Amino acid sequence: MSERLEVRRTAKLFVGGAFPRSESGRSYEVAAADGTFLANAALASRKDVRDAVTAARKAQPGWAATTAYNRGQILYRVAELLEGRAAQFIDEVASAEGVDLDEAARLVEESVDRWVWYAGWSDKIAMVAGSSNPVAGPYFNFSVPEPTGVVAVLAPQASSLLGLVSVLAPAIVSGNTVVVVASEARPLPAVSLGEVLATSDVPGGVVNILTGHTAELAPVLASHMDVNAIDLCGAPAADVAELERLAAENVKRVVRPGRNGEPDWLAEPTPRRMLALTETKTVWHPQGL
Amino acid sequence: MTSVPDLVTPTWEYAPAPESRAIATLRASYGLFIDGAFADPVDGGVRKTVNPATEEVLAEVADAGPKDVDRAVQAARRAFIEVWGPMPGRERAKYLYRVARLIQERAREFAVLETLDNGKPIRESRDVDVPLAAAHFFHHAGWADKLAHAGYGPDPRPLGVAAQVIPWNFPLLMAAWKLAPALATGNTVVLKPAETTPLSALLLAEVLQQAGLPPGVVNIVTGDGATGAALVAHPDVDKVAFTGSTEVGKAIQRQLAGTRTRLTLELGGKAANVVFDDAPLDQAVEGIVNGIFFNQGHVCCAGSRLLVQESLHDELLDRLKERLGTLRLGDPLDKNTDIGAINSAEQLQRITELAASGEAEGAQRWSPDCALPERGFWFAPTVFTGVAQSHRIAQEEIFGPVLSVLTFRTPQEAVEKANNTPYGLSAGVWTDKGSLILWMAQRLRAGVVWANTFNRFDPTSPFGGYKESGFGREGGRQGLGAYLDVEVDA
Numbered sequence: 176m177s178e179r180l181e182v183r184r185t186a187k188l189f190v191g192g193a194f195p196r197s198e199s200g201r202s203y204e205v206a207a208a209d210g211t212f213l214a215n216a217a218l219a220s221r222k223d224v225r226d227a228v229t230a231a232r233k234a235q236p237g238w239a240a241t242t243a244y245n246r247g248q249i250l251y252r253v254a255e256l257l258e259g260r261a262a263q264f265i266d267e268v269a270s271a272e273g274v275d276l277d278e279a280a281r282l283v284e285e286s287v288d289r290w291v292w293y294a295g296w297s298d299k300i301a302m303v304a305g306s307s308n309p310v311a312g313p314y315f316n317f318s319v320p321e322p323t324g325v326v327a328v329l330a331p332q333a334s335s336l337l338g339l340v341s342v343l344a345p346a347i348v349s350g351n352t353v354v355v356v357a358s359e360a361r362p363l364p365a366v367s368l369g370e371v372l373a374t375s376d377v378p379g380g381v382v383n384i385l386t387g388h389t390a391e392l393a394p395v396l397a398s399h400m401d402v403n404a405i406d407l408c409g410a411p412a413a414d415v416a417e418l419e420r421l422a423a424e425n426v427k428r429v430v431r432p433g434r435n436g437e438p439d440w441l442a443e444p445t446p447r448r449m450l451a452l453t454e455t456k457t458v459w460h461p462q463g464l
Numbered sequence: 465m466t467s468v469p470d471l472v473t474p475t476w477e478y479a480p481a482p483e484s485r486a487i488a489t490l491r492a493s494y495g496l497f498i499d500g501a502f503a504d505p506v507d508g509g510v511r512k513t514v515n516p517a518t519e520e521v522l523a524e525v526a527d528a529g530p531k532d533v534d535r536a537v538q539a540a541r542r543a544f545i546e547v548w549g550p551m552p553g554r555e556r557a558k559y560l561y562r563v564a565r566l567i568q569e570r571a572r573e574f575a576v577l578e579t580l581d582n583g584k585p586i587r588e589s590r591d592v593d594v595p596l597a598a599a600h601f602f603h604h605a606g607w608a609d610k611l612a613h614a615g616y617g618p619d620p621r622p623l624g625v626a627a628q629v630i631p632w633n634f635p636l637l638m639a640a641w642k643l644a645p646a647l648a649t650g651n652t653v654v655l656k657p658a659e660t661t662p663l664s665a666l667l668l669a670e671v672l673q674q675a676g677l678p679p680g681v682v683n684i685v686t687g688d689g690a691t692g693a694a695l696v697a698h699p700d701v702d703k704v705a706f707t708g709s710t711e712v713g714k715a716i717q718r719q720l721a722g723t724r725t726r727l728t729l730e731l732g733g734k735a736a737n738v739v740f741d742d743a744p745l746d747q748a749v750e751g752i753v754n755g756i757f758f759n760q761g762h763v764c765c766a767g768s769r770l771l772v773q774e775s776l777h778d779e780l781l782d783r784l785k786e787r788l789g790t791l792r793l794g795d796p797l798d799k800n801t802d803i804g805a806i807n808s809a810e811q812l813q814r815i816t817e818l819a820a821s822g823e824a825e826g827a828q829r830w831s832p833d834c835a836l837p838e839r840g841f842w843f844a845p846t847v848f849t850g851v852a853q854s855h856r857i858a859q860e861e862i863f864g865p866v867l868s869v870l871t872f873r874t875p876q877e878a879v880e881k882a883n884n885t886p887y888g889l890s891a892g893v894w895t896d897k898g899s900l901i902l903w904m905a906q907r908l909r910a911g912v913v914w915a916n917t918f919n920r921f922d923p924t925s926p927f928g929g930y931k932e933s934g935f936g937r938e939g940g941r942q943g944l945g946a947y948l949d950v951e952v953d954a
Contacts, residue, residue, distance in 0.1 A: 243924075244599060247606065251561060288554055295557065295606020298924050302941050303613050315902045446613060462902035464875055 186216045186362070188223060188386065189369030191230030192379015198222050203387070205362060208273025216362045219387035224354065224395040227383035231325045231352040232401055234380030239322050239350030247297035250348060253375045254290035260371060261287070264336060264364060271335045271361035285441060286340045292444060293344035300349055304450055308457070315460045320453035322350035323428055324403035327396035329389055331409045335361035337440045339368065342408050345449035347381055351404075354383045354396060358409060362386040390414060397421035404428035404452050408437070428452065478792070481799040483586045488577040493524040494662070496532055496686060497669035499539035500679025507531040508687065513662055516583035517796050517805040517840040525662045528685035533654070533694045536683035540625040540652040541700055543680030548652050549622065553609035560605030560648060562675040567598040567640075570671065574664060578636055579796045581663040583805030583841070584759050586797050596921055597640035600939070603923035604644035607944060611649065614941050620948040622650030623726055624702035629692045630665075631708045632658035632807050633762040633863075639665050641938045642705055643682060644923075649947040651703065652681050656695050659688040660808045701725060705946065707764075710861075710887070710932050728936025728946045730764065730928055732861040733889030736882035737767030737918060738872075738904065741776040743894035747916060749783050752867070755892060755918040757791065757845055760804055761865040762811075764933070765890035767918050769851075769858060771878055774871045781849065781869065788845050789832040803865060806841040815843050815864030822848045822857040827868070859885055875900065879907045888930030892918045911937070 186205070187194040196202075201218035217223075238246070257264065261283050269279035301319050308316040326346045331338030335358050346353045357365030369384045385392060390411050397405055398421040405427050410418055415432060422429050430451050493510070495502040507529030512521045528536070548556070567574060574597075575590040582589070611620050626646045630638040635657060646653050657665040669684050685691055689712070696704050696716055703726045706716050710731040720727050737755050739748050755767025772780050796804035806812040823829050827848040836842040843864055851858050851868040858868050872878040882891055891910040893901050901915040911929045914920060921927065926940030936946045 244602070247602065251602075288558075291558065291561065292554065292609060295608075295610060297606075298603060299606060299610065299613075299941075302924060303615075460902060461899040462906060463899045464903055 183214070186214045186366045186386065188217045188219055189366070189373065189382070189384040190223070190227045191233070191383065192373060194369070194373070197387070198226070205360070207270040211270070213270060213363060216366065216386040219356075219385040219392060221392075221395045223385055223387075224392055224399070227354040227385055228325060228396075228399055228401055230380040230383050231354050234378055235322075235325055235350075235352040238347070238352055238378060238381050241350070243298035243301070246348065246350065247294045249376045250290055250294035250297065250344060253371060253377065254287050254294065256371045256375045257283075257290060257368075258287045260367070263367060267364045267367060268336050271363055272333070282334075282337045286337045289337065289340045289444065290344055293348045293449070296446065296449060297348050300446070300449065300453065303446065304453070304455075310459075313462045315462050316457065318455050318457040320349065320450065321456050323452050323454050324351060325401060326351045326353050326452055327399070327402045327405040328353055328355040329393055329405070329407055329409040330355050330357050330365065331437045331440075332358045332360065332389070333437050334440045336364040336368065338408075338437060339365050341440050341444065342406055342448065343382065346406065346452050348449060349453050351452055352381045354385065354402070356389050356392050356396070356409070357384055357386045359387070359389045393418055394421055397427070398424060400425050402427060404430070406430040406448075406452075407432050478800045480795070482795060483576060483579075483797045483799055485576055485580060485797060487573050488580060490523050490577075490663070494526060494666045494686070496526050496528050496536070497666065497682075497684035498532070498536045499683065500673065500677075502669070505529055505532045506535065508691070511659065511688070513581060513660065515580050515840075516660075516807050517837070519839050522580060523663065525666070525686045527687040528691045530694045533685055533691060533698060536654045536685050537625060537627075537695070537698050537700050539680035539683050540654050543678060544622075544624055544652040547678040548647075548681045549650055551650075553611060553650070556648065556650065557605045557608035559675055559677055560601050560608060560644065563671060563677070564598045564601035564605060566671045566674055567594065567601065570667075571595070571598070574636055574667060576797070577667055578664045579804070581661050582632065582635060583796050583807050585801040585804045586799055587801065588759060593634055593637045596923075597637045600637075600640040600644045600923045604648040607645075608648040611944065611948070614944050616945060616948050616950055620649070620950065623947060623949055624651060625700060626651045626653045626703040626705060626947065627695045627698065627701040628653055628655045628705045629696065629708065630655065630657055632661040633759060633764070635661040636664035636668065638707055639668055642707075645938065645943050646705070646947045647681065649944055651947050654683045654685060654695055654701070656685050656687065656692050659686070662686040696720070703727070703947065705936070706730070713934060726951070729934035730936070730938060731889075731932060731934040732863075732887055733764045733766065733929065733933050734769060734859065734861055734885040734887045735765055735767045735890040735892065735910065736769045736771045737892035738771045738878045738882055738894065739773065739776065739780060740875075740893075740895035740897070740900065741773040742896045743776070744896060744916065745780070745783060748780070748894040749787050751892065751894060751916070751918045752784060753787055753791070756867045757803060757865050758919050760806055760843070762807060762863055763919065764861075765912060765919065767890075767892050768862060768867060770867055770869045771872050771881055772869060773878075774873050777871050784847070785830065785832065788847070791832070791845060793834050793842065793844065794837060803845060806843050806864065809841055811863065812841040812843060815862055815866060818857060818860060818862045818864075819846055819866055822851070822855060822866075822868070825852075825855045825857070827851045827855055827857060853881060853884055861887070875904065879904065883907075883909045886932040889928075889933035890914065
């Protein structure tokens with residue numbers, strides 16, 4: 176009796192809530208840490224980047240207008256579904272990163288908890304980063320953080336899931352929408368995360384996930400006039416300065432990569448990444464008869 | 465001969481739309497929830513809880529005696545030392561998220577049970593009490609692992625065992641307001657629900673079991689004031705949180721004098737709802753109605769004093785009376801009901817007595833045509849005009865569907881009158897002029913000021929009073945301080 180042949184998953188892009196292949200028809204080979212063939216991932220093109228930005232822009236006002244409570248519940252829902260598919264992610268992280276299953280399990284659990292951590296921030300960002308300002312005059316003056324808009328994220332290259340979640344969740348929790356370029360050599364957990372996001376009440380277009388050559392896609396995002404901020408976490412070190420120069424064209428907010436490479440994603444997170452992707456709005460209103 | 469139907473005059477006739485009560489499974493009797501399990505009282509008794517809309521007995525509920533209270537406090541202490549205190553915030557958070565989700569999942573069951581036991585309209589328990597209770601758990605879950613960012617220093621510590629005594633007006637919601645911040649900050653709890661409305665808290669105990677909350681983290685002792693007094697006086701309690709009457713609040717404050725037990729109080733109110741002559745009138749009428757007739761006026765922050773600018777008085781009163789004529793009083797389980805039952809015979813007696821004093825002191829009493837059901841506890845919506853500041857109905861909390869109308873001419877006079885009670889829980893301002901809203905807000909001695917709205921609640925928004933309405937806040941970043949070790953001079 177012959178063994179059953181498994182059905183492989185086609186690794187696609189995740190754009191505007193749908194799963195297209197690259198419009199270019201290109202793909203690239205993804206191998207496990209030990210060199211085994213895993214899949215052909217879609218090799219996103221400039222046009223895919225532009226489509227993704229369009230989708231992100233379209234989704235942004237609606238996402239930002241969602242109540243913070245609702246956004247929090249949606250992020251929490253992502254954690255619920257990720258937990259339910261933990262086994263799949265443990266396998267993918269283990270083969271992508273070359274870690275044993277225990278270590279992969281730890282990374283996946285931490286990724287679930289990271290979503291939970293950020294879910295809790297949604298209605299607390301303004302409580303922590305906003306203020307009522309005692310100006311010297313008869314005015315009520317207050318400041319609130321608002322999302323900056325469409326954020327491009329170059330996901331970390333080493334940490335395929337935990338690192339990805341750690342740069343993605345802080346961007347969307349405040350109401351930004353995102354175009355993220357997955358780890359080039361380890362894109363499959365990102366592809367699977369897109370499948371989780373698609374089924375977890377996150378509106379289409381809030382997160383758009385591209386796979387491909389980071390060095391090829393990064394300049395397109397950095398120079399795109401409808402992108403408001405870029406997180407350079409996973410940018411090739413040699414390209415960072417040029418990407419920052421491109422970003423200056425429309426004064427993008429830039430999150431620079433760490434001086435010592437990728438941070439320790441298992442360390443206690445801070446609100447900094449989240450706050451770096453918000454604007455402060457201050458309102459003056461007279462007080463008097 | 466066929467008659468021509470009158471399509472012009474509104475009749476407000478609605479077919480009955482009762483919510484099924486089948487979803488709320490009532491047990492014949494309920495024990496105390498101590499150390500993760502239901503148990504019969506050791507030295508307490510039993511009391512019946514009734515549906516105030518029908519006087520039907522719903523269930524028998526245990527009355528905890530001093531020994532039961534002691535067992536509950538001991539269980540809470542053990543859980544604090546062994547499990548909940550040492551647990552990382554991120555794990556506590558996940559328990560609270562589970563509780564929020566379970567309340568959402570069982571929302572309809574909670575709503576029906578609450579309406580049966582309390583008498584409030586199903587529309588309110590379904591749309592306000594239960595969703596807000598879930599939201600409080602959800603919001604505070606997120607604080608459990610973010611306390612370092614809450615402004616209380618890098619590593620604020622819990623207090624220990626919290627004794628929480630809650631009222632009957634929002635039984636589940638008050639339980640959520642008390643439990644969620646206490647648990648998020650790492651305390652364990654002994655909760656005492658009100659004696660007339662214990663059932664939703666006991667259903668919540670089931671939810672806590674489903675959530676897998678470690679035994680002893682939350683203990684629920686039912687009973688009356690004697691049980692509450694035993695709990696508050698227990699020497700191993702680190703924190704007392706009380707919501708209820710100012711009279712009992714003062715007694716608790718006196719009782720804790722000289723101890724190290726921390727205290728927060730959320731007490732009575734006599735809120736002024738101030739309406740200026742440029743107010744958006746339709747919204748103001750809705751806001752006034754919502755302010756005083758929401759939950760039969762059993763709301764500590766109810767807008768029980770309407771302060772209306774003199775020039776607007778007659779027009780506003782006409783509109784208000786017309787609107788009150790459309791309110792439906794009756795079966796709380798009917799989805800069209802606006803005004804449900806008064807929670808208890810005792811409360812009905814209190815409202816009746818205070819309303820009588822209004823007439824005796826010379827105010828004019830008015831109620832819409834409104835047939836009251838024969839069984840149960842009911843009080844028609846009532847408006848008093850010509851009320852003077854010295855009248856009891858302008859000074860004392862009625863906690864019922866009774867509105868006292870006063871007038872003012874200038875904003876200064878409005879502030880003066882609004883602040884002229886011993887209370888300071890909430891206030892409302894109605895005007896189209898933003899600068900006037902803020903001018904008023906600055907001068908009103910009240911913990912919450914609603915502008916062109918009323919009776920809004922949110923877990924991110926601190927709630928609590930000035931003056932004899934109590935101290936401490938619930939909700940918001942500020943609410944966490946009530947359960948953290950932030951003594952001024954330790």
